[in-house]
Every structure is written in C-alpha cells, then in structure tokens.
C-alpha cells in the first residue's frame with residue numbers, strides 16, 4: 679500500500695462527521711439546516727456580527743419583489759434553535775489542516791465588547807451610547823423651532839400633553855402627530871425630542887422604523903395599490919396605470935392639493951380579492967380599471 683492510500687485510509691477511519699459551513703447568508707443557513715437535519719454537527723461560521731448575510735439587509739427580492747425578511751426570518755429562528763448547529767459569528771479561519779472527515783480548524787474570533795452570556799439584545803446600551811447619540815441641548819434646540827403656525831404648535835402640545843405621563847409615550851405621540859399632519863415634519867420631531875428629553879436619533883429611530891410614519895408630506899388619503907405576486911398576476915400593474923392617469927401623479931407622489939398620496943405595497947392580506955387596493959382603512963378587491971375613477975371620486 680503506498681503512502682497516499684495509507685493516508686486516505688487513516689482519514690477515513692478517523693472521520694468524525696462534524697461539518698463547518700463558512701458564510702451564514704441564506705445559502706449557508708440552508709446548507710447548515712440540511713446537514714443538521716441529516717444528523718451532522720454543524721459549525722456555522724460568519725465574519726459578521728450576526729447571521730443572515732446580505733439578504734437580511736434587503737427590503738425586497740428580485741424578481742417578484744417579495745418581502746425579504748418574511749423569507750429569511752423563519753430560517754434565522756430555525757438555525758438559532760437547532761441543537762445541531764453552533765453559530766460562530768465575528769470569526770475568521772486562521773488555519774485549516776487534515777482531510778475529508780477530519781479537518782482541524784483554528785478560528786480567530788473578534789471581540790464583541792459585551793458579555794455574550796448576559797446580553798439579551800434589549801438595546802438599552804445603544805440608547806445610552808454617548809458616541810452615537812448627540813448631546814442633549816434643550817435651550818439651543820427650543821430657540822430653533824420654526825413652527826408652521828400657531829395651530830401646529832397647539833396641536834403638537836396637545837398630543838404631547840395627552841401621553842406625557844405614559845410609559846413608552848414616544849410611539850403614541852408620533853402616531854398622533856402623523857395622524858394630525860399626515861407626516862412628521864423635522865422641526866416637530868426636534869421639538870418632541872426636546873419635550874421628552876430624548877436625543878433626536880432616538881426619535882428618528884422610531885420614526886423611520888414604521889411604515890405608518892412618513893418623513894415627507896402625504897395626502898389626506900393614502901391609496902395603496904398591491905403589487906404582490908397574487909395581485910400582480912391578476913393585473914394590478916394596469917390598475918396602477920389607471921390610478922396614475924386619474925390622479926395625474928406617479929406612484930410614490932402626492933397630488934398638489936395634498937388630497938391623495940399614491941403608494942405601491944406588496945400584499946395587503948386579501949389575495950383572494952386580487953387585484954386589490956386600499957384607501958386609508960378601506961379595502962377594494964376584484965378591481966377593474968373602470969372602477970378607479972369612481973373610487974377616487976368617493977374621497978374627493
């Protein structure tokens with residue numbers, strides 16, 4: 679038996695059956711799950727701080743524009759909960775030795791500057807980060823507020839007063855302001871931050887997280903046409919075309935009289951009625967182009 683063959687036999691005899699998957703994007707996670715479900719111990723290694731890769735940062739996926747998070751979230755949970763998968767993040771391979779079935783790997787793990795045993799991702803440390811958050815300067819900010827008129831100031835103060843004493847009051851206050859003005863003007867956000875003794879970045883984090891909030895002026899009525907897969911194949915692009923012609927604006931725009939904002943969304947939860955659209959809280963299904971002028975007229 680020559681040396682090469684001996685080596686191969688030795689490796690075969692020492693196979694331990696653990697597998698390392700490099701890169702914890704969508705393909706790495708699926709590979710890890712398949713291997714773990716087949717009974718292998720899997721080490722899932724990624725250089726980033728968390729798993730999910732590029733797909734976790736995307737809003738939509740090509741070509742259907744389906745929600746990326748909706749697809750990847752179940753896999754993240756499955757990977758994290760699989761007892762056969764050990765996740766090793768913020769790590770890189772330093773050395774690799776051995777052969778199939780019996781590799782020996784040295785991993786360099788970057789520091790996280792937190793106690794991983796204790797951290798439960800509550801986010802409080804981010805909120806209090808002195809580097810990320812600007813210093814609170816109430817006097818200077820208050821002088822800068824440039825109100826659109828006395829009504830605006832009175833409305834904002836009324837909304838703040840309603841929720842001031844409540845815990846977690848930022849969200850209802852922003853909701854109230856968004857409902858009153860149909861968007862969140864920048865000077866109002868600064869004022870809210872002042873009043874609640876929060877940094878502007880804390881307020882903006884909430885204001886930019888929820889779809890319900892808008893940082894640009896919106897119409898009194900918001901028309902959302904569904905371009906999700908179900909509605910798309912049933913002809914919603916033609917409905918959108920009709921809406922754009924009727925309102926004389928493109929998707930994403932607001933009419934000059936601030937009456938309507940036209941938006942496209944992916945699935946509004948009534949696929950059986952495709953093609954469908956929503957005006958504020960009202961849903962319209964089984965649409966044809968001819969119905970569009972009538973629907974718009976209802977709100978004019």
Ligand code: FES
Pocket residue numbers: 904905906907908909910944945946947948949950952954
């Ligand atoms: S795809 Fe349009 S409502 Fe679901």
